[in-house]
Amino acid sequence: MSVAVLTIARATVRESARKKLVVALAVITLLGIGLTGFGFWRLTVLSHEVVRGVPRLSVTELKTVTSQLLIVAMFAFSFVLALSTVFMAAPSIAGELESGVASAVLTRPIRRIQFLAGKWVGLGVLAAAYVAIASTLEFVVVDLVTGYRPPHPLQFVAFLTGEALVTLTLTTLLSTRMSPVTGGVVALGGFMLAWMGGIAAAVGTALNNQGVATVGTITRLVMPSDGLWHGAVYSLEPAAAIAGVLSSGRAQAAANPFFASAGPPLAYLLWVAAWGVTVFSVASWSFRRREI
């Protein structure tokens, strides 16, 4: 990685660290972890209550319910992550172009692709750090309160980071041409559409409606954030929970947006990597042609 890319990346991290958005994000995240921790504690207490000589929930049932609730809690984090990624990236790139800050920077001996790559790397590092710290804290709190540990926490962090990078890459592309607000709103719209596309795919499969399922599949290919989210979901599910849901019927299982019966295949992950390279290349081409 070139010195110019690292310089821009370092400045981007510093920029984000000094803005109130990061403080707000930290407060929201800690509040979320605190509230979910309280919820899991209440769940554990209630599950241990004995009704007619037996606890309300068996150990296996508690584990399954906890894993499902943890997935829902982590979805909330993933949404906050997408919001933060978009609204840190759009001002950092499009905002600097609009305000004139970039004029002085881009007359230095750096190529435009280096400027864009530096921004991407800096914001990507921040997103990865957020995922790692927030996930670890949540997992530790859940473990302390319930004794439950998700089966593949590292895979979860990798998938959620991938999801954030997909959103970041799309925002980077849009920021080369759009204002911060427009680019941010469109990128967030893309993230939401992808999530709805994932639900469409699930519902289409459940109802055996090939047309709806195809729309969902295409959405996951065009905007792969939801595809990676399903990988994250899969990495949080204990084998017993997967077996339990599958035994209740394949179609019903597929219709649940917080359930994944399998992780994304390698071919899909390769597709996501190719998607990232392609979208960043288009962003670079667009930025190179942009007049400042």
Place this chain on the structure above:
Amino acid sequence: MVEREDAAIFTSGLTKTYGAVTAVAGLSMSVPRGEVFGFLGPNGAGKTTAVKLLLGLARPTAGNAWVLGAPAGDTATRRRIGYLPELFRYQSWLSAYEVLQLHCDLGQIPGSRAKAEVERALVTVGLAERAHDRVGTFSKGMQQRLGLGVALLGSPEVVFLDEPTSALDPVGRRDVRDVIRHLRDGGATVFLNSHLLSEVEMVCDRVAVVHHGTVIASGPLATLLSDSGVRLKVEGLEPAGLEKLARFGALQEDGDWLWVEGITVDGVPDLVAEIVTLGGRVYAVEPRHQSLEDRFIQLLGGEGPS
């Protein structure tokens, strides 16, 4: 005309259009190295667009430009260029010191030199005492001073200053003039885009006047401005006598004062002698130098400076 390789800046038929609007129309000029070059023109004349084309921030529709012998926008050459944009904005979340340090890093100024460069720039632009304050707390004038400091980093061979005193008070303007003179003394070329004609007149060796995207006059300041005129305070001159003075130049009466345009300094004693011969009494004689503003308005056919 300085050759392309030798010139600090050389353009040939440089053109930039935005849809139906032509911002720069076939700009051809050359700026010799080591001079302070004033680039003047009214609002919308294409001055800032021309600067952006020279820096590679915008792409020309036609024509070519070279800076320090390399095509405009050449990445490696940018190491030898400083730039203060017209719209000067710097990272509000950084301190002045950090902004300068960032530009040292981007300009590939070695770490061993960077600290001294930053400190020198801060002193030069008068921001040493605010070095560690956030740029977001700076006034516009201080931000412009910071921008000037950024442009000076790395001892650039060409410095583009786009309206460098637009936010400065008289003291700040004098400081900028000193900086420009210091740059010239150090052998740098300064491309000064300004609408403050009196300031341009004070520091520039050569100027180009641009109008509707094209250069309508250019050359050394001394040759661009004519000094052929004199103003005399005269009494007792009859109208008939006045007519006889027409051979010295174009006459214009202004109360007790008589303006004679087009007369050289050598002709002034003869003019005074003739007035006395014709019965006039001469109380004052003031050779008149044309100001850049007069010349500018003359070139633009009466349109005022921006």
